[in-house]
Amino acid sequence: MTRRRHERALVRPHVVTGGRAHPTRNIFDLVTLMIVAYDDDLSDLSPEKHRVMELCGGGALSVAEIAGHLKLPVSVTKVLLSDLVDSGHITTRAGVPGVDAPDHRVLQEVLNGLRARL
Amino acid sequence: MDSVLVSDDIYVRDTVRTAVKILVVGHFAVGKTTFVGTLSEIRPLHTEERMTQAGALVDDLAGVPDKVTTTVAMDFGRMTLSEDLVLYLFGAPGQRRFTQLWHDLALGALGALVLADTRRLEQSFDVMTMLEEKDLRYAVAINRFDGAPTFPDAELREALDLLPETPLVHCDAREPASSTRALIALVRHLLAGDDQERA
Ligand SMILES: Nc1nc2c(ncn2[C@@H]2O[C@H](COP(=O)(O)OP(=O)(O)O)[C@@H](O)[C@H]2O)c(=O)[nH]1
Ligand SMILES: [Mg+2]
Numbered sequence: 001m002t003r004r005r006h007e008r009a010l011v012r013p014h015v016v017t018g019g020r021a022h023p024t025r026n027i028f029d030l031v032t033l034m035i036v037a038y039d040d041d042l043s044d045l046s047p048e049k050h051r052v053m054e055l056c057g058g059g060a061l062s063v064a065e066i067a068g069h070l071k072l073p074v075s076v077t078k079v080l081l082s083d084l085v086d087s088g089h090i091t092t093r094a095g096v097p098g099v100d101a102p103d104h105r106v107l108q109e110v111l112n113g114l115r116a117r118l
Numbered sequence: 119m120d121s122v123l124v125s126d127d128i129y130v131r132d133t134v135r136t137a138v139k140i141l142v143v144g145h146f147a148v149g150k151t152t153f154v155g156t157l158s159e160i161r162p163l164h165t166e167e168r169m170t171q172a173g174a175l176v177d178d179l180a181g182v183p184d185k186v187t188t189t190v191a192m193d194f195g196r197m198t199l200s201e202d203l204v205l206y207l208f209g210a211p212g213q214r215r216f217t218q219l220w221h222d223l224a225l226g227a228l229g230a231l232v233l234a235d236t237r238r239l240e241q242s243f244d245v246m247t248m249l250e251e252k253d254l255r256y257a258v259a260i261n262r263f264d265g266a267p268t269f270p271d272a273e274l275r276e277a278l279d280l281l282p283e284t285p286l287v288h289c290d291a292r293e294p295a296s297s298t299r300a301l302i303a304l305v306r307h308l309l310a311g312d313d314q315e316r317a
Contacts, residue, residue, distance in 0.1 A: 029222075029225060029226050030139065030194075030206070030222060030223065030225075031137040031138065031139045031204075031206045032137070033130060033134070033137050058127070058128070058129050059127075059128075059129030059130065059132070060129060060130040060132070060134065061128070061129060062130070062137055062196075062204075062206060064163070064165065064194055064206065064208070065128070065160075065163055065194075065196070067163075067165045068163025068165050068194070069128070071165075072165075073165060073166060073167045073168055074167060075167060075168075093134075093135065104309070104312050104313075106136060106138060106203070106228075107228065107305060107308050107309045107312060108309065109200055109202070110138065110199055110203065110205055110228070110305050111302065111305045111306065111309060112199075112200070113197070113199025113200050113203065113205070114197075114199065114298055114301055114302050114305060116199075117197075117294070117298050118295055118298055118302075
């Protein structure tokens with residue numbers, strides 16, 4: 001048997017807290033759902049933003065999915081999305097942190113949905 | 119399987135208004151990618167984040183020399199659980215130096231499923247400590263690997279130093295029903311904790 005977890009407390013390395021000062025843009029959660037709000041004029045958009053608009057034109061996707069499909073880091077995707085939200089091209093549908101805090105009803109719905117799969 | 123709900127393309131159904139996430143965490147080769155792939159209705163997606171050695175995310179592709187960065191990968195999948203609701207599963211390594219990624223993952227997460235392997239339980243300790251620091255509730259799923267030793271649950275609980283109420287389940291990440299049951303154990307635990315907080 002392996003040794004107990006808390007024996008390790010004596011030698012547990014100190015918490016690394018580096019990187020806190022970095023200005024992160026936590027406007028979106030990884031699962032915030034994004035949809036196109038306006039796509040009539042895309043002429044001023046960079047090639048990367050064009051790609052975001054093209055992808056999102058098909059329907060709703062989470063921030064993480066947009067990053068995955070475009071093969072971009074989430075951090076970079078968030079920057080592109082926040083610009084596109086500012087310019088009115090993209091908007092959020094759901095999942096904004098704080099607005100959709102998980103409550104009892106959501107947990108129950110998750111449980112029901114999982115049980116329905118068995 | 120409730121195939122009616124499953125999207126036949128990459129997009130989230132029009133009726134969905136709520137998106138939630140659960141983390142699937144554990145050390146290298148414990149079965150995270152397998153678990154996410156087994157349950158996801160979409161082909162699992164993958165992202166790589168560049169981070170500075172100090173653990174900060176790099177959100178500008180230019181300006182930071184490759185030498186001082188490292189990459190961390192996560193994969194994720196999606197389950198449409200009702201007309202209104204999608205659940206995302208994020209498989210991620212629990213490495214302390216990836217502070218910012220860990221923060222992003224934990225933010226708003228319902229909870230976490232810790233995958234563990236009886237051949238190297240001690241490699242799960244770090245991620246469990248990190249979840250506790252983030253106040254994220256979790257369940258532990260022992261993935262059954264061929265040739266891995268088996269122990270009575272009481273011994274596993276003691277080795278992992280689990281609270282009495284923390285669920286401990288056994289699972290095969292290659293099996294949809296088994297993996298679903300592991301998530302159900304976690305969500306039931308989250309609901310129980312919720313009831314306690316409201317009482
Ligand atoms: N026997 C068994 N093998 C598994 C299980 N889950 C994953 N594996 C295998 O273990 C290996 C590593 O799994 P992977 O999902 O890549 O681990 P990750 O590094 O945590 O993402 C793969 O060859 C899987 O097929 C399980 O529950 N039982
Ligand atoms: Mg993996």
